[in-house]
Amino acid sequence: MLRKTLTEDSFYLNLGPQHPSTHGVLHLLLKLDGERILECKPLVGYSHRAHEHMGQNRTYLQFLPNTSRMDYLGGLCYNHAYCLAVEKACGIEVPERARYIRTVCAELNRISSHLLWFGAYLMDLGAFTPFLYAFDDREDILAILGEVTGSRLTYSYCRFGGVNRDLNQNFLDGTKAFIPKLRKRLKDYRTLVTKNIIFLNRTKGIGTVSAELARDWALTGPNLRACGVAYDLRRAEPYSIYPELEFEIPTATAGDCYDRYWVRMAEMEQSLRIVEQALGRLPEGPVKAAGVPQWIQPPAGDYHFSYESPRGHLGIYFVSDGGRVPLRMKWRTPSFSNLSILSEILPGTLVADTIAILGSIDVVIPEIDR
Amino acid sequence: MNAVVRYLRDVFSGAWSLAMGMSVTLRYMFKPVSTVQYPREAMPLPEVYRGHIELRRFAETGSHGCVACGECFRICPSGVIKVQGLKEEADRPNRAVFYFIDFSRCSLCGLCVEVCPESALAFSKVYEEVGVSRYSTVVDLIARLESQGA
Ligand code: SF4
Ligand code: SF4
Secondary structure (H helix, E strand, C coil), X not given: CEEECCCCCEEEEEECCCCHHHCCCCEEEEEEECCEEEEEEEECCCCCCCHHHHHHCCCHHHHHXXXXXXXXXXXXXXXXXXXXXXXXXXXXXXXXXXXXXXXXXXXHHHHHHHHHHHHHHHHHCCCCHHHHHHHHHHHHHHHHHHHHHCCCCCXXXXXXXXXXXXXXXXXXXXXXXXXXXXXXXXXXXXXXXXXXXXXXXXXXXXXXXXXXXXXXXXXXXXXXXXXXXXXCHHHHCCCCCHHHCCCCCCCCCCCCHXXXXXXXXXXXXXXXXXXXXXXXXXXXXXXXXXXXXXXXXXXXXXXXXXXXXXXXXXXXXXXXXXXXXXCEEEEECHHHHXXXXXXXXXXXXXXXXXXXXXXXXXXXXXXXXX | CHXXXXXXXXXXXXXXXXXXXXXXXXXXXXXXXXXXXXXXXXXXXXXXXXXXXXXXXXXXXXXXXXXXXXHHHHHCCCCCEEEEEECCCCCCCXXXXXXXXXXXXXXXXXXXXXXXXXXXXXXXXXXXCCCCCHHHHEEEHXXXXXXXXX
């Protein structure tokens, strides 16, 4: 692991690619002076599976299952984003009910993603109990989503022009029971974690990012909102039914690890609100638009669509030549930009803080590598 | 003096926060256990659970309903389906005689089930699959259906 270098006092440390707190195969090359970090270089690409290339040699519908494999924690959001992108390109009208269903499922998915992050992050910081509670809650969401999608992580639930199955009673009952349960749990988390002195000492003032720095490094999602920039694509470039819903964009001011934590916790509450509202006015009707061809052929041109994934700005860009297979498929995934800021904020911190900062940024490695 | 007061206040508020946290943990100690002892217990599977695909048995014929039209084979993103049909009688549609899937590469997307014009496919509820070689995941679904008995 250690590589002695020419200068006397500094040496290199490879953190990862098989380190339990790098959340997957992330490789951080750290130049250290004792415990202090002089330089950090994130090395990515270990789980590259050529998803973009796969998108270029199969039809639009056949690429759909790939989308939930890029970010395995926000699979439904990625499904949703991809369908919205293709629908926008082809001008497909989505029935009202399907739009509500998709939003409900995507928000539940966002909560489950944040819950997993919450558990794993505290585990990195040395707290084991919250991890178990978070996974208990997350298990509920996976069971609810499994009732309607038939799968727990790689959903492939959305279709062009709707969703492939209507909600069933189990889903509705499960969600209704889950919302108050999670609200109660979030209160417990506040007592257990948010006010915990050890947690506060390990996160307050650590890994501070100013709003300018965040903009320079194209940070998005909760990481950007923790710096005080209220930028959320659900409000900035609204899609689906978000304009009709009431929710706030939680922001913090300091931009440190604690604020990133706080923003995500507050976001879960807002997502619960969204789910509650959307289920409350779930309209009747079909869940899939009629007459969507199986081999979809968007008119020639290039298309772009932005989506607020649990981790930030997800951009989908594809070029069509009017055929069944896209000419070019490009995904701008949020974790990639979010990760790159590490080389800017890590120098000067301690190794133990590296773990706290890396965890607070919430990266999903397969999504970076695609 | 001020520093001492601040220090003591920090110690007490810190200790208080830990005690409050502990009270949450203690409360949960008396709640029902949520762990499922997996190999001995099993979680209930949802109605629509997506295991690997299988051919449905039709009550009228006591057999599968695949006409080997090849729609599923064409739509499968991973190219795991191979289906071979045979014309048994001149005025009847084809009938599949082989239906191979390579489950190790199936992405469980469900497109094949959706596209089948005869609704001949369904998802199985099998999730405990082990094999000794990569070829043990290649199964002939027709043979599988027949081996399951009527
Ligand atoms: S689509 Fe259905 S009928 Fe056609 S080959 Fe596949 S299983 Fe058989
Ligand atoms: S579920 Fe998807 S990947 Fe699997 S056989 Fe069917 S179409 Fe192919």
